[in-house]
Amino acid sequence: MMAMTRSRRGAGHTRDIFQYLEDLLPKIVLAPTAIAILISVYGFILWTAYLSFTKSRLLPKYDLAGFVQYIKLFSNDRWWVASKNLVLFGGLFIFFCVVLGLLLAIFLDQRIRIEGAIRTIYLYPMALSFIVTGAAWKWILNPGLGLERLMRQMGFADFTFDWLVNSEMSIYTVVIAGVWQSTGFVMALFLAGLRGIDDSIIRAAQVDGAGLPRIYRKIIIPSLRPVFFSAVIILSHIAIKSFDLVVVLTRGGPGYSSDLPATFMYAFAFTRSRLAFGAASAMMMFFAVMAIIVPYLYSELRRKRYE
């Protein structure tokens, strides 16, 4: 009797450990990735923040020097141009990608014949790297080689499209190339969202006598809210990350008129050996992103909990 009890207790004890490990297994599998992200993303964000308060030049130095780098940053004309460009580029890029992506998705959703092929064609630009996109659009937008020359040869002698070499308009060329690249992706997101909408609601609305535009405005687009959310998050991450597109398309534009904070940070931190100054600009980018994303995230996730 005692032996049986002991063995039963022993068997239960072993099963507990294995059960414990099995419950813990997902966490164990994810642990290396979590640690890697913790160190390489958050850890280095903190390291960059620390560096931005030092006077590092060529290599990192760890003596604190207060806010001096931030003061220099805000008196730097090129930084203001880069920040303004980010707002312009980011805003226009997200706006046009979302609007055009939604329009294309709505048109594609109309059960047309060769939908599969058209969808693939619109999605192709996403497969290109920004460097290829930048190089191709640089040639297309070059006044002497591309669109302007084509139109003039076709007979429109007064046609000018020299935005690429114009200090005021060069940032808009970056918008054009970026929108061309990412619209297809946003279209795919919205198409998936549209396909997920329940038909019965729409039929009920039609029975009630609502016209198609009204149905779209009041029912379909509001129910695409989560897709808007995903699209905006992904697009803003692409916009802020835009480095290779600017470098290839305009190299910062005539002068530095199409500079963005990412290229600014690279130039100052590495090429010009002003590591702490570049770190300060990187932290400013970080704060700007946080200022926009965190409230949006909060409002969206909070809403979901109450739905």
Added chain:
Amino acid sequence: MKRITCRWMIVAVLVAGMFSYNAFAGEVEVLHWWTSGGEAKSVGVLKDLLEKEGHTWQDMAVAGGGGGNAMTVLKSRAVAGKPPTAAQVKGPQIQQWGDEGVLTNLDDVARAGNWDTLLPGVVADIMKYEGHYVAVPVNVHKINWMWVNPDVFRKAGAMIPTTWAQFEEEAAKIKKAGFIPVAWGGQNWQEATVFESIVLGVGGAAFYEQALVQADPQALNSPTMVKCFETLRMVLGFIDKDAPGRDWNLATAMVIQGKAAMQFMGDWAKGEFTAAGKRPGVDYVAMPVPETSGGYLFNVDSFIMFDVKDTEAQKAQQAMARLIMEPRFQEVFNVNKGSIPCRLGMSRMAFDAPAHMSFDSFVASAEAGSLLPSMAHEMAVYPAIRGAIFDVVTNFCNSTVANDRAAKTLASEVQSAM
């Protein structure tokens, strides 16, 4: 049994071979950005010379960016604590690396090779950190050249200018004749190259030294500097509207093809003319930039040597430094690259006519005190200050900033970068 013995024997031989390899030859890991045809060939010469002495050369070529990418790689290696044995670094960055305390001392090699007598004082100073040699110079490029297509001048009925006032008149004639007076590449280093030549011409050698080498804010925000910007604005009136973003060699091509009359560029532009089969003095003429005939803005490429623990690697480093300064390498490298040797008193036979002009100018300006380091090519000021000057100049060239405002911004940006 036989297979196991065979396998172990192979391992034993390889291990033995590995050790013997390390015991007799020092290895130099060299970081550089000379990846294009002529340059790679020239580096190959150094590699052969070094290997003939029994050392090994491990190449670490990082292409692109005029050295920008290579410098970023170098910094990340240094932060990781494993710098290469030698790296291609030039100008005040040598002193910046010296400040980090990671460079080795080449005084023994310098004394044995008589470097102090073979190098002009200005060049030797850049190679030293606190009085000790830490770097070895490879070549000398002259920056303040004006490359001219005489045919275009003939067709426009203009004369090749030697002062900026003449330039304004002659360029107007060329423009009226339907040619582009100045082939311009709208990139910040090219704009800065023209700017510093103008500063040398308009302000003189002493002003250049004060403004672009000492980076004295008083000189940067002075009436002379305003006059320099005025001259730059005048030159900008003679470029074509497709200039922004144009590469330097495409601008040279405009002069070669007879579409443009002049280009302000360093002596590496000569390579383009030679590659197109043009003859100096006949199809093209190399003139000093207006008003800079007595001055020489130089760009000296060099290798810095890092402090390594391995004695064999140290021996290889010293061999490399000695070989670089010897006439054989200096001649082969510079003939291939279009520059002139930094070693004084070398034979000129292998070099062509523009190089001879450069030789004469080099020696003359060294004696006259107008041999000056080029700011645009990282020889004169720290990268932070150079970057600040670049920003102001490129913004000036691509917008309608007023001359006096530009001078004021120049002084304030440079001060903020210090």
